[in-house]
Every structure is written in structure tokens, then in C-alpha cells.
Amino acid sequence: SQQGEEDPQALSIQEGENATMNCSYKTSINNLQWYRQNSGRGLVHLILIRSNEREKHSGRLRVTLDTSKKSSSLLITASRAADTASYFCATVLSNDYKLSFGAGTTVTVRA
Amino acid sequence: ETGVTQSPTHLIKTRGQQVTLRCSSQSGHNTVSWYQQALGQGPQFIFQYYREEENGRGNFPPRFSGLQFPNYSSELNVNALELDDSALYLCASSLGGQGLDEQYFGPGTRLTVT
Numbered sequence: 355s356q357q358g359e360e361d362p363q364a365l366s367i368q369e370g371e372n373a374t375m376n377c378s379y380k381t382s383i384n385n386l387q388w389y390r391q392n393s394g395r396g397l398v399h400l401i402l403i404r405s406n407e408r409e410k411h412s413g414r415l416r417v418t419l420d421t422s423k424k425s426s427s428l429l430i431t432a433s434r435a436a437d438t439a440s441y442f443c444a445t446v447l448s449n450d451y452k453l454s455f456g457a458g459t460t461v462t463v464r465a
Numbered sequence: 466e467t468g469v470t471q472s473p474t475h476l477i478k479t480r481g482q483q484v485t486l487r488c489s490s491q492s493g494h495n496t497v498s499w500y501q502q503a504l505g506q507g508p509q510f511i512f513q514y515y516r517e518e519e520n521g522r523g524n525f526p527p528r529f530s531g532l533q534f535p536n537y538s539s540e541l542n543v544n545a546l547e548l549d550d551s552a553l554y555l556c557a558s559s560l561g562g563q564g565l566d567e568q569y570f571g572p573g574t575r576l577t578v579t
Contacts, residue, residue: 358507387567394553396467396572397508442507446565451521452498453557453568455507 358443358456366462373430375459377443384446386419386426387453391440433463467491469558469571477577478546486541486574488556496520496561497539498568499531502553514539551578
């Protein structure tokens with residue numbers, strides 16, 4: 355079974371708009387990571403947020419983590435056509451070593 | 466580009482055959498993890514190798530096996546292929562087998578079993 359679940363499953367937005375996707379998980383984590391995947395190829399690491407952190411930024415990306423609600427969100431601001439991809443959250447459980455992925459959110463940015 | 470390479474890019478095999486997939490880690494990384502990604506799904510953890518030893522395994526049968534070599538490159542072997550083994554196989558390298566840092570993924574090998 356998958357630890358994380360992304361919401362929504364799919365998102366379509368206009369270029370320049372913001373995109374927000376959420377991830378919920380079930381058990382205590384050491385860290386949560388977001389990855390992007392283009393056209394069924396390799397995953398690209400976006401941001402890692404540790405359990406004692408609440409917010410991180412990287413360029414146009416903002417990630418929040420709420421451990422009390424066991425949830426995280428990824429915000430992409432001022433989206434571009436190149437942001438069209440699938441986005442996955444992955445958790446590393448406390449005292450564990452492997453990534454557990456959700457099923458992903460497919461984002462389409464329309465020109 | 467992450468510096469992680471995988472070969473081959475695509476592979477077609479027949480049910481019952483055996484397959485070997487290869488992965489070269491990013492320079493300086495001593496940990497390799499393998500994942501299976503079925504169409505429309507997120508990657509599923511197969512196993513991880515840390516300094517040539519299996520460090521952990523996901524819910525996959527013993528016909529999925531692996532190796533890590535002294536240069537930290539790795540192989541994934543699958544015996545007695547089944548139709549459901551058709552998937553994208555991803556390897557990822559990292560430094561340390563603790564899951565505390567990001568993993569660098571290769572482009573994947575697309576395996577089709579007919």
C-alpha cells in the first residue's frame with residue numbers, strides 16, 4: 355500500500371496561474387520529499403522537508419508540512435508550460451530508509 | 466541530468482524469461498535503490514543496496530534479486546518474468562543508506578513482457 359496520497363489526481367491550469375497540490379500520509383515521518391516526472395521518465399528531486407520544518411522554498415516552489423495533520427502541500431507559482439509533469443510526494447518513515455510514493459498529481463499547464 | 470545512468474532504455478521479453486537491468490550511481494554515492502513503476506502509479510520500492518549489502522526490501526518476491534558492485538553500480542535481476550512485471554524500472558542513488566537525503570534517479574528502463 356502507498357503511504358502518501360496526492361490530491362487532486364489531475365490539475366489543469368493556465369500559464370501564469372499558481373498550482374497547488376496536497377499530500378496526506380498515515381504514519382510519523384522523518385522527512386517528506388517532492389519529485390517531478392516528465393513523460394514517464396526519471397524523477398527529479400524538487401524539495402526535501404524534514405519533520406521539524408514547517409515551510410521551505412526553492413525558486414517558484416513552496417512546500418509546507420503540517421505534522422499534526424499529516425499533510426504537506428506543494429505550491430508552484432507563476433506556472434509555465436515546462437511545469438507540465440506528474441508530481442509525487444514521497445515519505446521516509448521514522449527509523450526507515452526507503453521512499454514511499456503516492457500515486458501522483460498530473461499537472462497540465464495550458465499556454 | 467543527475468549523473469545516474471541506466472541500461473537498456475527499453476526491453477521486450479517473453480513471459481518466463483529472465484532479465485538483467487543495470488544502473489550506474491552518481492559519483493560518490495554508496496547507496497542504490499530500485500523501484501518499479503507501473504503505468505499511472507507511483508514508484509514502488511523493490512530493494513536497496515548499501516556498500517554492496519542488501520539494506521532492505523519491499524514487498525516483492527524472491528525472483529527479484531540484485532547486486533551492488535565495489536564501484537557501487539548495481540544490477541536488478543528478474544527471473545521467470547510475468548506479464549505484470551511490465552513497468553518502468555527506476556534506480557536511484559544516494560549517499561548513506563538512511564533515507565535522510567534526496568535520491569537521484571536515473572531515466573529508467575521500460576520493460577515490456579509479452
